[in-house]
Amino acid sequence: MTPDIIIHNGALTTFDMTQPKAEALAIADGIITAVGSTRDIMAMAGASTRVIDAKGGTVLPGFIDSHVHLFGGSVELSCLSLYGVSGLEEMAGAIRPYAAQNAEEQLVFCVMCDYGILGTGKTPTRHDLDYILPDRPLAMFAPDHHTVWANTAALELAGVLQGGEVDAGSLIVMGEDGLASGELLEPGAYSPVLALTKHGGREMMGLTTGKDPVPAPSKAEREMDKDVIAQGLVHCAEQGITGLHLMDGNVYQAELLKELEAEGRLLCRCEVPFHFKGTDPIERIAAEAPAMRARFQGDMVRSSHLKMFIDGVVESGTALMLEPYPGEMGAGGNMGDEVFTQEHFVAACIEADRLGFQIAVHAIGDAGVRRTIDAYEVAQNANGLRDSRHRIEHLEVMHPSDIPRLAKLGIVASIQPGHAPFGGYFPPTGVGQYLHDHQIAGAYAWQDIRETGAKVIFSTDWPVIPVDVMTNVKAAVAPQNLGVPWKSQAQSLVDTLESYTKTNAWAEFREDRKGQLAVGMMADVAVMSHDLFELAPENVTDAIAVVTICNGKVTFAR
Template structure:
């Protein structure tokens, strides 16, 4: 490009591309000054997540696109009378964050109903439940979400008597924060027809006293369906409002790119959740990019494949897509439903069972890979993780190596031999960094699995050192979706802001650069929209976040205290105001 030296001399390559594009487009109209940016953010610390220009001072935006990135002097060359100039005064700019594991409908509904998320003790939960009973119409089941099994020692199972004391004559149901368990009162058990003689359903468990057989008040995994079928399903309006609430919440945290990790599809190929997304898209109310993962029903057979494909193909739009299949392969450690290679340390009769056989899993993964789908497998136990890796290896043997972004989400207990297989097979680990602390849930986990297996919990650094790759998701509303809290914990493996707390395998902490990448460009790659978001790069959408401090230049335990001042989605403000900068 020597013929353009007159233009590019002294200008960074990324900036030059933006200038050339805008100059050429400007020739089409005499009324619009060439290369006049709509907005310029300058005098800042721009962390681009772009290897060609890792750091910059300023960013220019036009028509929702990034048209220049570089020094203040460079970018100011393309301003004009119509340009809004925003002095960042040293504040940090990043590509807007992503989250590769959220549940917008479930989380939005949870926060609109009775929510226990803010409770820190059983006493807190009882008080919240009491308030929920008082506020729920007399003819409706009392329903809420958000309790943590780790706050119910010694086994993580809450007792029905606690809810019976609050309401003996009305059914009361609370779902755990992870969505794998229900806590119910005696009236709910009675109306659902559950007795001490009711058999455990396949892949589920009705909690009972091991000596007397008396019902305890806990329902695990598929046993939840015995009660769920009596609850009123959310309406289409409920779902749309839940999604709007969730996306606005994500915007407030600097997030504009998410993966909805599993929506149900009926046997007619119709998903009420997808219909809600489509309605919001049509009304131009989706203030985020959303990749929707259709959920595999482990209780059905291969006949569901055409319905899932039809539902996914109905989703494509400017802000929304569906190229992912979600498979739940096991449960969780606290309830003893995560599939482990050897029995649980505190319950030798348990090792957890996968939701499907290896033959079934292999067939499903290979088939959907042929259809061009990314496969996302929930696997927490080391046995489930090995099964997932085996299924991906089987699919590669059948189909060849596909240019897809398969992932194992959670990946809590990876055996040392299996760590290297992530890299060998090109499989991503979808970690939830806020889970890697010694909180009450992890303390219960340690009791359940024993000290030897605790040496391999969330081995993020080991996986990266072995050549593997990771992406971050929160599993919101199971945990906070705040990426800044997640980044801090990814580095420290401690409770945010608490250097005095015991760390969880501190050697498995990652670098700041690795954590930011896993929350930005890697999410975009997983969502298959990295060509237009995930980094501060000329030509991409102006999806940006402005922070009140430079997280590359503060003590690590202050990262989680960082405030999001402004979030832009395609150049439009979706959180905050330039007046606050």
């Protein structure tokens, strides 16, 4: 068969144990048909074959980002980012011109607002935001998407200035004057503000409710949503990404992706979860999840995992901890907020496991992680041992005694290197101030987890941090040295790349079809500008993707 595409003159890292290195490969009908030397592969070229010269750069399986929020990340590409902004005057200097340039927007919405934007220990209030924009709704999203800060006009328009009922684990923080302070913790509190955005909050609905928009979007709204997702997919393809594991899901988003596929605009394979909330009855799983799974089982859009949250995040004091937080955050014995009661959570895990779903749980605090491990163990005992590949997302703080339990129970550690205080994205002094020194031994313990034999997969949690692959790779292979009591968790480059390709394909049960450059595999390929193994770890970001191929089609080329 004459190849559609040949890539030659490359440093192929195949992740195929029978042929770990090669120089070239051939692709036909969306499948890798040959891997070998440049001379042998080039001999297969026909008149219509597209020939790509890798110029000595690394060629590897397309990157799979195993934890993203595609719809929200796509929308945020056009929002004002406050990354690196510090202090009220800097905020005003950035926000006021942006607001003037977007006068038609009902809500001025900013993203990447650091918890310490006003200084250590000072939380933004509605009065701070009123100073910036007194007469127009304004809101800011924290990078982790667990907190929104809003001004008086936004709170009033959203109907939460007087407070209101919220889901378990969510909180409208009230001020001494009896009105909302401006700080909204978790989706149950901030969803009414998101509803004021251009996309009506639909971009986060797979996260905040796990259900479809009501009322159903108009045709124009649907097309607008689809177009913005398409822009996000282009952005992902530019990074060498060919696969995405979405961690927020509803049928609406999966439908948009299927429509994009039909239109030839779906540039990455997408795994879309069924999202189960702590307020949902157990019966919802059997009533809705299998039908969603059956409907979306294509090679490009697929639904096979169930997502849950067991806690919040350390920075807002909502991650579940085994002991109270230090300092003011631990006032009143605060150990975080339950999103589920443990009884309800265990029941959900048992039911999802019984129905054959892979489960992915957001768990950040050491108690949240332990509760998740415990629930998976109970589900395994209840339903019998199977190849479930259940995942824990983030595992930012673990009790050291729980680390070996991951490998023992076959639990996948889904980790975002750039989230760590030594990852280079966030201030290194950030999360450490909210932990006791003795908790740091089990914090962001990637290498310790890997050494137990547990499967480790890497991702960004875009838009919490950018979806940029190589910056996240650098966070893993060249983390900052924070000194005692922090321990180096530096990863080898080969382990890091495998945790971004082959192991992520394994995590989605498609290791027999993707994640390797081998004959018969799906033709998902990234061609890099440099030989990654010739770069010093701290210089790995010199490399960029120059060609991305998904399903045998070039989705990006410089």
